[in-house]
Amino acid sequence: MNMELATTDRTDGAWDQVVTDTRVHRSVYADPSIFQHEMASIFAGTWVYLLHESEIPNANDFRAARLGSRPVIVTRDAKNQLHVLMNRCTHRGATICREKSGQAATFTCPYHGWRFKNDGKLMGVPGRDAYGNAFSRDRFSLGRAPRVESYRGFVFATLNQEAPDLETHLGQARFFIDQWLDQGGGDGLVVQSSAHRFHLKCNWKLIFDNAGDGYHVPFSHQSLLKMTADRYGGGDMTYFGDADKSSMRVYDLGNGHTLIDQREEMYNPSAWKQQRPQPGRETFEGSVAARKPQDEQSSTLDMAVGSGMNLNIFPNLLLIGNQIQVIEPLSVGETILTWYATTLDGVDEEVNVMRMRTQEDFPILGETDDAANFEACQQGLMSIPEEEWVDISRHVTTNTDRAERDGIVSGPVTSDLHLRAYFRRWKELMKVKPNIQTRPEGDAQ
Amino acid sequence: MNEQTSPEAKAAPQPASTYIDAELYTWLDAASEDFRAFDPGRVAEIDGVHSLLASEARALDDQAFGPWLDLYVADCVYWVPSNWPASSAALTVSLEFHDRRRLIDRVDRLGTGLAYSQLPPSRTARVLGMPEIWKHEDGRGHIRARAPFVMGETRAGENRVLSGWNGYVLRQTDEGLRIVVKQVNLIDADEPQGNNSFFL
Numbered sequence A: 001m002n003m004e005l006a007t008t009d010r011t012d013g014a015w016d017q018v019v020t021d022t023r024v025h026r027s028v029y030a031d032p033s034i035f036q037h038e039m040a041s042i043f044a045g046t047w048v049y050l051l052h053e054s055e056i057p058n059a060n061d062f063r064a065a066r067l068g069s070r071p072v073i074v075t076r077d078a079k080n081q082l083h084v085l086m087n088r089c090t091h092r093g094a095t096i097c098r099e100k101s102g103q104a105a106t107f108t109c110p111y112h113g114w115r116f117k118n119d120g121k122l123m124g125v126p127g128r129d130a131y132g133n134a135f136s137r138d139r140f141s142l143g144r145a146p147r148v149e150s151y152r153g154f155v156f157a158t159l160n161q162e163a164p165d166l167e168t169h170l171g172q173a174r175f176f177i178d179q180w181l182d183q184g185g186g187d188g189l190v191v192q193s194s195a196h197r198f199h200l201k202c203n204w205k206l207i208f209d210n211a212g213d214g215y216h217v218p219f220s221h222q223s224l225l226k227m228t229a230d231r232y233g234g235g236d237m238t239y240f241g242d243a244d245k246s247s248m249r250v251y252d253l254g255n256g257h258t259l260i261d262q263r264e265e266m267y268n269p270s271a272w273k274q275q276r277p278q279p280g281r282e283t284f285e286g287s288v289a290a291r292k293p294q295d296e297q298s299s300t301l302d303m304a305v306g307s308g309m310n311l312n313i314f315p316n317l318l319l320i321g322n323q324i325q326v327i328e329p330l331s332v333g334e335t336i337l338t339w340y341a342t343t344l345d346g347v348d349e350e351v352n353v354m355r356m357r358t359q360e361d362f363p364i365l366g367e368t369d370d371a372a373n374f375e376a377c378q379q380g381l382m383s384i385p386e387e388e389w390v391d392i393s394r395h396v397t398t399n400t401d402r403a404e405r406d407g408i409v410s411g412p413v414t415s416d417l418h419l420r421a422y423f424r425r426w427k428e429l430m431k432v433k434p435n436i437q438t439r440p441e442g443d444a445q
Numbered sequence B: 001m002n003e004q005t006s007p008e009a010k011a012a013p014q015p016a017s018t019y020i021d022a023e024l025y026t027w028l029d030a031a032s033e034d035f036r037a038f039d040p041g042r043v044a045e046i047d048g049v050h051s052l053l054a055s056e057a058r059a060l061d062d063q064a065f066g067p068w069l070d071l072y073v074a075d076c077v078y079w080v081p082s083n084w085p086a087s088s089a090a091l092t093v094s095l096e097f098h099d100r101r102r103l104i105d106r107v108d109r110l111g112t113g114l115a116y117s118q119l120p121p122s123r124t125a126r127v128l129g130m131p132e133i134w135k136h137e138d139g140r141g142h143i144r145a146r147a148p149f150v151m152g153e154t155r156a157g158e159n160r161v162l163s164g165w166n167g168y169v170l171r172q173t174d175e176g177l178r179i180v181v182k183q184v185n186l187i188d189a190d191e192p193q194g195n196n197s198f199f200l
């Protein structure tokens, strides 16, 4: 049976056919109409991560972002209120803000000079009289996300008026976001240290699939593991080599969110000791040994190493190591992946400098191999329609899933539990038509 | 296991790297600024620079990594900033920032033949523009240079053009002129990048 036809009716039954607990149909990765459906049901219908508040710390700061493939401007107005504005002039549609970030109380469209406040209100229209007396500026406010909320600095938005609040959406993941934030130490996270940006020729879900894939490491990253073994006798991620036997688990946190917890392996006994040496290692070690009391040395060194967590917040936020990864789908076969580097407030500068070097490690030595494989998957899925399925059945029949506290379910780290968990959420969202609105005040154009 | 690596050598990270410190970062910031300065008055012809830059580019096009590394001093920095203009490496992540040790990590990883982002490997052809060369003597180097580049790259049937300029700090050593710093400034450093798993 050809599933391409089945998906055109978009009934619940059709979605149940293309995604099951053991396999996913290629059209889910390759069909542009399913991608369009996702941009509404998922990237407007549920909470999408946009940025961290420390990127726009001051009144009138702004940064461009994407809500799915919609360009938006995230602003902080004069009263520190956050807004997520559609970056599209209400006059003829031009992109209004053409800068990536900056400071602006108002945005003036370069085309005919309409001027908007950073809360989206239209303030000025050149030659306004020509529009007649009935012209109402209120009708021409910029489109906006009706719901914008942040959780401990992570700013999310949705166009769905009826979405549950952000804390409910994050659910069990909140506990682990707290851990991720708190284990670094210091007074808080700062996202002001540039980023690794990748343009990938693959569907966004191939990136999300991989974020909870503890199976691929010894194969995809064989070059890195071999080099590390040859030069340093092991360390860093080698515990993934025989991951089926390891005690590491992957956790289904509900609502499509998942976690791979490497901490037990990575911090045993010290993450710093296991880490592949990075530029500046000896200097940092020497300084910590000279300046910190004995009992603080190990924890200080560990502040510069990754978190040991892969915390995946559906659909587009991946907290991996000490980086914030953001997935921005552009089209069915094109995605931008950005790894924002982080520093810690209130710690010695040398900790943050060392964090820059450790956060360069994987993007340089590992991510390009992942990316090559994602793109290879996309090619396979796009080009041979007769071959219809991808498999997500690993550990379905092994009885290794385990009920944890509060409804969390875990499986072996090499399980496809992550895929099954997030696809279940994906399907739930794809089946409903959310109440999407960019003009919440009813100021319809 | 790598035949050249003796078990004793493994005990200490090889080669030890003690030169990446606060002073180096400050000096790199100053070098960054110096590369960017436009100062026709300081530009001079200095023997050996053209040939060194040509050899460095050629070694990378040939993927002759052994000879390539020989062109760099032991306390070298290979740096691809993630911003335009380059921001401080101490405060921001770079697309690449390597001391000699991590440079060798990078070379050895490619050498395993298992780096799938380089299967098949990229072919590159780099064209360096006329370099500006000037004297700048300090404790780390004697000469600096800046050259624009255009690089054609092909891999698996896909062609790309990468472009930008390189800043170099060079040192006169007993073996001849060598590279202390190579800073690669991509014109799209702050935009999403494709598969740059070869060396720039």
Ligand code: FES
Pocket (backbone or CB within 6 Å): A089, A090, A091, A092, A093, A094, A109, A110, A111, A112, A113, A114
């Ligand atoms: S399109 Fe923006 S003012 Fe005309």
Ligand SMILES: [Fe+2]
Pocket (backbone or CB within 6 Å): A210, A216, A217, A220, A221, A366, A370
């Ligand atoms: Fe990976």
